[in-house]
Amino acid sequence: MTTTHSPAVHVRGLRYDYGSFEALRGVDIDVHSGELFVLLGTNGAGKTTTLDVLEGRCQPGGGSVRVLGMDPWRQRRDVTARVGIVLQESALPQELTPLEFLRLWNRLTDAASTHIPSDDNLACVGLAHRRDVRIGRLSGGERRRLDLATALATDPELLVLDEPTSGLDPETRTDTWDLLRDFLRRGTSILLTTHYLEEAATLADRLAILHRGRVAVSGPLDEVLAARRLPTLADVFHEVSTTTPEEVSR
Numbered sequence: 034m035t036t037t038h039s040p041a042v043h044v045r046g047l048r049y050d051y052g053s054f055e056a057l058r059g060v061d062i063d064v065h066s067g068e069l070f071v072l073l074g075t076n077g078a079g080k081t082t083t084l085d086v087l088e089g090r091c092q093p094g095g096g097s098v099r100v101l102g103m104d105p106w107r108q109r110r111d112v113t114a115r116v117g118i119v120l121q122e123s124a125l126p127q128e129l130t131p132l133e134f135l136r137l138w139n140r141l142t143d144a145a146s147t148h149i150p151s152d153d154n155l156a157c158v159g160l161a162h163r164r165d166v167r168i169g170r171l172s173g174g175e176r177r178r179l180d181l182a183t184a185l186a187t188d189p190e191l192l193v194l195d196e197p198t199s200g201l202d203p204e205t206r207t208d209t210w211d212l213l214r215d216f217l218r219r220g221t222s223i224l225l226t227t228h229y230l231e232e233a234a235t236l237a238d239r240l241a242i243l244h245r246g247r248v249a250v251s252g253p254l255d256e257v258l259a260a261r262r263l264p265t266l267a268d269v270f271h272e273v274s275t276t277t278p279e280e281v282s283r
């Protein structure tokens with residue numbers, strides 16, 4: 034893995050509209066190199082839209098966005114080669130096995146990237162024993178782990194994960210946390226979204242809560258709690274989600 038001295042993600046004043054609906058209304062986010070940053074949000078707050086912009090799938094309507102120092106809209110191919118992405122909805126081919134799929138994935142993704150051997154990758158995500166089973170027969174949790182394996186295939190500098198533990202049982206979820214911690218130890222930066230506040234409190238070096246297209250609070254958990262004078266992240270989340278947009282502070 035090559036290292037970078039740029040911040041992993043630098044977003045200022047990001048705006049995005051769906052027609053006349055303002056989904057992002059001036060979002061600021063920094064993910065420091067080597068940290069795990071959690072983006073929380075109320076339903077429809079704009080988390081997925083933010084990730085779509087970071088991945089170069091949507092053109093920002095305003096503001097500036099840098100991912101590993103690059104403009105994801107103009108340099109999408111370069112960003113994709115260095116960023117591992119897990120989308121909220123994946124479309125894995127049901128007829129292939131995990132091993133066949135990862136080998137195909139490695140051939141289809143950027144030839145300039147270094148690929149982790151597929152067997153090693155499957156072992157890394159705890160799927161070695163399921164490598165020859167058709168994907169259509171895998172459980173939801175196993176498929177989510179295969180999603181993660183595709184994101185890890187090019188040994189990325191940055192992982193962008195949209196609800197990577199959604200629908201996993203508690204044990205598989207904590208296994209995934211351990212896996213993410215392994216990647217942090219290797220210097221990978223991670224940005225993930227989740228609806229699980231416990232996950233955010235456990236994993237995040239820093240976090241942000243989006244509400245109606247704006248960052249309502251951000252920072253390390255202890256600073257967020259101190260700033261709001263509240264005992265738990267759940268209390269902060271409740272306060273944010275019951276605040277009207279005009280009252281949201283930046």
Ligand SMILES: Nc1ncnc2c1ncn2[C@@H]1O[C@H](COP(=O)(O)OP(=O)(O)OP(=O)(O)O)[C@@H](O)[C@H]1O
Nearest residue numbers: 051052054056074075076077078079080081082083
């Ligand atoms: N294609 C679209 N057309 C119109 N509105 C959209 C479209 N996609 C998303 N939106 C709206 O933009 C807002 C932000 O959506 P987004 O999916 O980014 O939120 P989110 O924080 O990921 O939500 P959730 O946590 O519920 O998945 C929502 O109000 C959503 O209804």
